Amino acid sequence: MAAPPAGAEGGETAEIDALFDRVTEQAQARAEAAYRRGAAALPEALRDLDYDTYRQIRFDPEAALWHDAGLFSIQLFHTGFLFDTPVQLHLVEEGDTTPLTFDPQRFRYDGQAAELLEQDLDGAGHAGFRLHFPLHRAEYQDEFAVFLGASYFRLVGRDQGYGLSARGLAIDTALPHGEEFPAFREFWLVRPAPEASRMTVLALLDSPSLAGAYRFDIAPGRDIGVEVEARLFARRDLAKLGVAPLTSMFAHGDTSAGPIDDHRPAVHDSEGLLIHTGRGEWIWRPLTNPRQLRVSQFLDAAPAGFGLVQRSRDFARYLDLEARYERRPSQWVEPLGDWGAGRVELVEIPAPDETHDNIVAYWIGDTPLKAGEARRFRYRTHTFGASLPEAPQARVVRTRHGWGAVPGQSDPPPRSRRHFMIDFRGGELEGLAPDQPVQAELDLSRGRVRHLQTQPLPDGRGWRASFRLDPEGGQPADMRLRLRLYGDTISETWNHVWYPDESR
Template sequence: MQWRWPASRSEGFGFSGWSVRRIGRQARRVGFTGLLCLAGLPAAAPGEDGWTAESLFEQVTELAAARSKSAFEPPVSGLPEALRDISYDQYRAIRFRPEQALWRGETRFEVQFFHPGFLFPYPVRLNTLESGVISPIAFRQDLFRYDAEAAALEGKGEGGNGFAGFRLHYPLNTDGHKDEVMVFLGASYFRLVGPGQVYGLSTRGLAIDTASPEGEEFPAFREFWLVRPGPEADRVTILALLDSPSVSGAYRFDLTAGEEVAVDVEKYLFARTDVGKLGVAPLTSMYHFGATSERSYDDFRPRVHDSEGLQVLTGAGEWIWRPLANPRAVRGTSLRDRDPGGFGLVQRNREFADYLDMEAEYHRRPSQWVTPMGGDWGAGGVELVEIPAPDETIDNIVAFWVGDRPFSAGERRHYRYRLTVFDDTPPGDPPARVVRTRSGWGAVPGAADPPPRSLRRYIVDFAGGALEGLGPDAAVGVQLDTSAGRLDDVHVRRLPDGEGWRATFLLDPAGGRAADLRLLLTLDGAPVTETWNHVWYPDEL
């Protein structure tokens, strides 16, 4: 069978003025987060056994559908006066009391809550579903410690009607300690972490008009229902209601914790208005600089990033690796596909020596993979947005799926997918992979008449898979293509340690045009590696 490049290439667009700022090292983008005033659900459903997770999800879906048929109601804070203007120092001095955790000592999971106020002025409502009965979780100040600067708030904030968010704990690393495994806090953001990892990239329930000139809309989870798990269960169900000016939605999250952490997500979305760009299964991360950076950084650390590449498994079975960048201008590209096999943001380098950062521990940041499992995926593209960031406090990377079919007012969409947390190898059976990407000026040292700086030398190293154990005379070849410019001096050789193979080439760009590069290695003419994909922009020099 003849191997062919995909029929379509990356499509670019431009935008300015959008950024995501962090609270300390924890990335947060605060949109509308608040209380959705519902008519309310009865404590028990019709029938002898009351509510189940399934019947409740059906009801939440009906609530989302009904809400989409009426005008958007902006959230109302409802915070007591003493909690409305909490300062940063006061907020960080408020601590949840672990002994007050929901389900403590009763299940392997327990839940702790975040205090409302500061950047979270619109509390979300939390409920439990236990033994068929729905019960609200009331905000109480005695759930928290008010230390140092926050001491003046103690006893002055009763009457609140919700929390900023919550986090689930589970014995991930040792049986004797329950670690954080999943956190919901701010807009539709949530985070996952696996064994031996620390928090890094974020996930979102939905992205609307990301990197659009009109500006981004941030949907928010308004209410949650926590379904009590069995005493020894490693799986817990969370239901959520999402709302925004354009979309309302019902979500079901089935979290499985243990040696592998994964969340099965099912959601029904209802368009209140026409949506310009509907971003499904969004992942948000940070890339400041690394091995692929063309600019120098005055920093003792060789790399600073939560994720270093976008990986995509196409519907046709092609694995694509796209190194991330911290660009000079906002970049947006779309990898066109139909019914994708999966995509994710990956932190491949897992050794401390790769980063030398003892505080941020970037070598322990999680990677995350999205596996579509059903619903309205169809034709579209995995969209990657890269935003200029002056430092590591900015989350400047976003990746999500955008379907070709417009999401118009009155329509419904249904999606099912799995979110899997991993270190460096995603689910599935990926082929030999890229282990190194470097580029630089393509001049020969000491040349009397050197070429322009735009002449670029690239090296891309691959290892693993079918490349393992090959001798230096193996029939390893290169397939290389560019959308613009001229390619020259293309070679492939085994690395000196025998642990991989290097492809190298020169790119002579065509004036001011960006060059979309794709490269893979073959063995006896058949592809045996993932496809390396990189876009060179002339203004990056």
């Protein structure tokens, strides 16, 4: 059962429920009408702002909403640059709902942006908002959540830095006719009681294919937890409805097939997809930056959860003093209720560098959403660090591969032979003596495997499974490997697809 929102009880909870029902009615009414693309065009002065000028517009912290009482406060984003469609914000306080009008006095316009004050900014509106709460020190309210752009929202917990993003929905991702990006058009910000440690945000989502009402019950802390309810109403048949999508970036790392001209050993916001299936299996899929678009599907029924994970938390792994990739959060999605049969889908998009979000993961149900139909999803999403406490098995900490030749070999094998090394740590491997008979079990879709073996790592904390793969012609090889001890599985399942055409 979902926890009560915003620390509210009794009548306050009933008021929020009633408001959410009214937002739901608005979403249904929208879905029954023709689609209209949001608000009117921005004032001329804001239409052509470049990135540098937009960054010179800053919200004044002294103007933060609710900063005078309670634990939460809200700061606002200005429209302009990429954010050309204002969103309507409503404040819900003591049962009253009041539209939040745009006021340039809440912002500072520095540098070239100061010229905007000489222009007519009527109709500028707000692009989004960010939430603040005392995560570290009692006297300072840290930013912990941002709702900005389409249906994107980002979460960051204590000692974490922004990385991946969540979205309300993903529609037709990786289909030939192009992706549709639904957008939150209105938000209702429910003011919590002064002593409350949770708050509620309601949202109205709209797109050419559907409309929806969203409820976010948000609990900040070391990790940020959000319980989400989405009530969706379809205008037309949807080819692909991606639920609870997570979007991230993987430029290069252990799985990169060839030398990278970069002083940093790895550059990524997330390094793997983790899935906990309805059957209880934990699957780890290392991410890649492919040469061409790759779409992977993991069939399941009643999934227990999935997420994008940044496991490597050591600065030496990245050597980037500015981006600090070791601080990027992981994020988990846990369905509330039975989502039925379907699949987790992973999309990996070629990207030249880290400025592109090229990783997307989401759930797709087997039952398509048709025009005139409604659907409801509930789930919990939260940030975390290297690992989930509920994942007890040994986890993959490193995936390496290279040419499967022996140095100095007089008759080397073809360049197509790959040597894979997968390092595991944790779970039953902790404190395990080197003479224990840990075995690797490998399933292969095609090709031939040589020299499958396991060895303890020198640090005494983990084990390595290694093998050499001879692909079958130019065909990809789908591999699944797990560790076993005395007949029992003691690790998550490492899953990787090797595409021979990825060799550099």
